[in-house]
Amino acid sequence: MQNTILHSGDSLPLTCSRSGTCCHGNRVRLNPWELMRLAQAKELSSEEFRKKHTCEAGTVLLFNGLPNHTGKSSCGLYEVGKGCSVHPARPLACRLFPLGREIQNGTAHYMHEGSDFPCLKECPEVLNLPKLTVEDYLLGQETQLFENAQDGYLELMQNLADISFELLLDSGLSESGDTETLTSWRKLGSMDVTQLSKEIPTEWFDLLMIPELEQHAEPMSFVQEHTEILNGKIQELSESLSTLNSIREAAKWMMALGLLLAHAIGADAKGLSEHWIEIAKSHGAQG
Template sequence: MQTNLLSLQDILPLTCSRTGNCCFGKVIYLNPWELFHLAKEKKQTQREFRDSYTDFEGIRLKFDGKIGYKGQQACSQYVDNFGCDVHLGRPLACRLYPLGRQLQSKQIHYMYQGAEFPCLEPCPEVVDLEQMQVGEYLKGQKTDSFETAQDAYLEMMQNVADLAFELLLDTDLAALGDKKTLAQWRIIGNELPEIVVKRISEEWLDCLMIPDISDEDPIAFVSKHNNLILTKAQEKFGNIQKPQELHEASVLLMALALHLARGLGANPKELSELWIDIAKDNGAKE
């Protein structure tokens, strides 16, 4: 599919006609910061919101509402003749739509997919509304803190994966010729999310997706979450020495990293292959 890169000065038909057609048939992945804000706006606990309105223990918003545009189901938060029930807490993907965003080599790129601007088919009336610059649109959608949280979670994802590396490479596990661990990393990267969550205990899933943190600052929120994960991993795995225990811990932490990666919109298969190659370059075997 054609990708159209944008500058912040590009002018597009970004004024919303508020038909709600974009609230049908989408796939909206979530990070823990977004889950926190959705629950807050819904006036629920994070656990209540996660269990009621998300799939795969919190990483994807449910689209199980009424049938509407093109026979597709609405987002679980869409209210007929009203709109989004959690609009102020909506996730980054909803704030950006119809734009996409990619962080690559520390550079942020905005874009849209397809030969035609995505709004034109479902909402052709937008051509009669005021056009605006991409930067102006992003400012109006208040994306800043959500973009900050997204990028911070990408770093946390790598930190969790690094723990899996340490358990494999900085112990006797790889030195003893272990070949099971990388094989399991590859399997996890190819598994469906409903299978991956079965690998992870409820305790770890809760720690990953609904941490007991309520800081409004995205950097502080993710920093506290990162420290929570690292501390828990140290407590659980800091003193293990048996190869089987090291293997199981490495596989668990890699499953956590890849599950979080999916919620961040990353490709678990590509990531697992990248991390396997890095581990091999550092002496691991498969």
């Protein structure tokens, strides 16, 4: 479906009617900071929240609650007659809905699916409510901190891919005639997120998705500390690598971590893996 690109001054029927329709039958992705925030709101550890309220390796909220009149199940955090039980901590996808967001050349762009405004089919009453500009809607939804977290994890995703490149290209692995690494990257990119998570050692998976960090309200502090912990662990791993086989395995893990994070922030993991493979090939890798 083609998207309608929006501008900050565009005026749309964005005042919510509070029907709860958008809390049913949708798909909400979570980055690690958002997962931590939701866990804090439910007074759970990140691990407990992941096990109880998410699927797809902790990257997607469970929609396993009571269905509404359309037959669509509610988010597991939705309470009938009350609404979202974690509303102040709701993730970016919920704050933006029905808008989407993507980064192009370092700039955020907003859009909605299709040519018609998405809410009109199931919530036509919004036409009777005040319109809002895109800019005012984003301010009202307090999206900025959550967008910062998303952008921070986008950067971490690229950093993990860069480390995988370094292991392949700067260690002698590529020069050895290795073809297995790029083949493994392609396989990883084609996996669904649950399969992908099984390719990652549990210690590394937990370090990425449920890091043992203080519960920062400010996302960039959380993401920065998360990145530093990962980098420290990666440095330890790099110092222990002594054979081409161990380097190949590490390059696979790093790529798997990057692609898992891609799923968590809603990026195209398969497209990214193919893009990164082509970059590696342009620097002499084979596969």
